[in-house]
Amino acid sequence: MGAGKTTIGKKVARLTERPFFDLDEEIEKRHGPIAKFFEERGEAEFRGIEEEAAREFLRGHEPHVIALGGGAVISVETRAELGRRAFTVWIDVDVGHAWARVRETNRPLAQDEVSFRNLFQDRQELYREFGMPARDVEDVLLAALGISLVAASDEVTFRPGAVVADENVLRLHPLDLPSPAPSIHPVAPGKSAKSLEMAGRLWDDLSIDRSGPLLAYGGGTTTDLAGFVAATYLRGLPWIAQPTTLVGQVDAAIGGKTGIDLEKGKNLVGSFHYPELVVIDSSVLATLPKHERRNGMAEVVKTGLLSGRPAWELAEREMIRACAAFKAAVCISDPYEQTGRRSILNLGHTFAHALEAASDYELAHGEAVALGLLAALRLSGMETDVVEELLRPEPARVDPERAWAAMQRDKKALAGRIRLVLLEGPGKPVFPVELPDAEVRRELERLIAK
Numbered sequence: 001m002g003a004g005k006t007t008i009g010k011k012v013a014r015l016t017e018r019p020f021f022d023l024d025e026e027i028e029k030r031h032g033p034i035a036k037f038f039e040e041r042g043e044a045e046f047r048g049i050e051e052e053a054a055r056e057f058l059r060g061h062e063p064h065v066i067a068l069g070g071g072a073v074i075s076v077e078t079r080a081e082l083g084r085r086a087f088t089v090w091i092d093v094d095v096g097h098a099w100a101r102v103r104e105t106n107r108p109l110a111q112d113e114v115s116f117r118n119l120f121q122d123r124q125e126l127y128r129e130f131g132m133p134a135r136d137v138e139d140v141l142l143a144a145l146g147i148s149l150v151a152a153s154d155e156v157t158f159r160p161g162a163v164v165a166d167e168n169v170l171r172l173h174p175l176d177l178p179s180p181a182p183s184i185h186p187v188a189p190g191k192s193a194k195s196l197e198m199a200g201r202l203w204d205d206l207s208i209d210r211s212g213p214l215l216a217y218g219g220g221t222t223t224d225l226a227g228f229v230a231a232t233y234l235r236g237l238p239w240i241a242q243p244t245t246l247v248g249q250v251d252a253a254i255g256g257k258t259g260i261d262l263e264k265g266k267n268l269v270g271s272f273h274y275p276e277l278v279v280i281d282s283s284v285l286a287t288l289p290k291h292e293r294r295n296g297m298a299e300v301v302k303t304g305l306l307s308g309r310p311a312w313e314l315a316e317r318e319m320i321r322a323c324a325a326f327k328a329a330v331c332i333s334d335p336y337e338q339t340g341r342r343s344i345l346n347l348g349h350t351f352a353h354a355l356e357a358a359s360d361y362e363l364a365h366g367e368a369v370a371l372g373l374l375a376a377l378r379l380s381g382m383e384t385d386v387v388e389e390l391l392r393p394e395p396a397r398v399d400p401e402r403a404w405a406a407m408q409r410d411k412k413a414l415a416g417r418i419r420l421v422l423l424e425g426p427g428k429p430v431f432p433v434e435l436p437d438a439e440v441r442r443e444l445e446r447l448i449a450k
């Protein structure tokens, strides 16, 4: 009661593009004001109709977000139904705040402070046992995809059956794992690790059963590769991602995409296979080389433009948290890339891919994304200062004909149309936008050194 379930629930629903229901409101629509109902028919009867309404909403087919009344989880049946059909978070709030919010309302169980505090205390244990604790919208989104931000000193709470780790990372930040120690499978750093050969070697070397879990420890290269191995070995193992680059922490380890590269192109073989947990310790970024951080900052700027919140102004840990939560929301709304919503994450990437391909992948991904964001902002009629000041992209030294040809190849793959993600303003992505070829080509060429 007074925790802010309705306010947070509405925001989560908007960000994940799901309908929102407030159970108390739905009950009032059917039975009139709850205070009156309590007075006339008593709490026991109220709990009955509450249980019935909860069952009905939880059994609805379309995924949605529900704010339950504070007492709804007292019912054993509702708890069982939640366990079967929902991901439940407990909005953990300070009792003083909660009382300040409800004291002026006429909620039947919030008539005086002493009994409110007692009730709050009584219910705490039930909530704690039952839901993932969350304090705000970001906590809810992160918890829903098993993402947690930890500190280096936190105790490891999971037990991997095997570890696939980037050799560099293993050396710089040795893992402290509970015994018995799992087998560790080092992977040489570099893009080439995301290969069929490396996946094959891991399939051969692993000796774990289907309970896993396989821990992936490294940047996006490692989590993409190990996630793919987890998706395929023994027809699928649970896995845990522990990303160690900024790209990994704000992007690659979130959203279930796993895969390897082929000679003929990147990420051509893969699978959607969501990790059970994503463990983010931002302190490991202290050893990240500058150019790798820049790659990550390009994704941070992209995310901030999409969400409308200048995440880049936040302290590092908060910045990562905000970006990870935003990506989680987009992925929850379109978990398997079927509705088109996830396409917004490609802001600037159509241009970036063309420049990367034209450079034979010599151009760093972050550099290409920074240039791509410039083009997207210009085509959106927006200021480009953020990109210029934060990412300082230099014009790409590539052949414009090759870059345009690469864009045409993308276009061919998309039924002859270049579909761009643009912005109507900060936080207002639009997709798909189709523009005349000449206009797109002109913007592409502005990104290339003369």
Ligand SMILES: NC(=O)c1ccc[n+]([C@@H]2O[C@H](COP(=O)([O-])OP(=O)(O)OC[C@H]3O[C@@H](n4cnc5c(N)ncnc54)[C@H](O)[C@@H]3O)[C@@H](O)[C@H]2O)c1
Pocket (backbone or CB within 6 Å): 166, 167, 168, 169, 172, 189, 190, 191, 194, 218, 219, 220, 221, 222, 224, 244, 245, 246, 247, 248, 251, 252, 253, 254, 255, 256, 257, 258, 266, 267, 284, 285, 286, 287, 288, 289, 292, 295
């Ligand atoms: N699955 C997705 O949704 C998704 C999204 C974005 C990118 N990706 C993929 O991610 C890959 C790129 O990942 P990346 O940018 O994280 O690079 P990466 O994993 O290749 O790592 C880059 C370098 O940083 C080193 N490194 C990693 N952590 C370090 C640390 N804490 N300190 C010092 N050095 C460290 C590595 O050893 C490596 O040399 C690409 O293959 C891309 O396709 C996937």
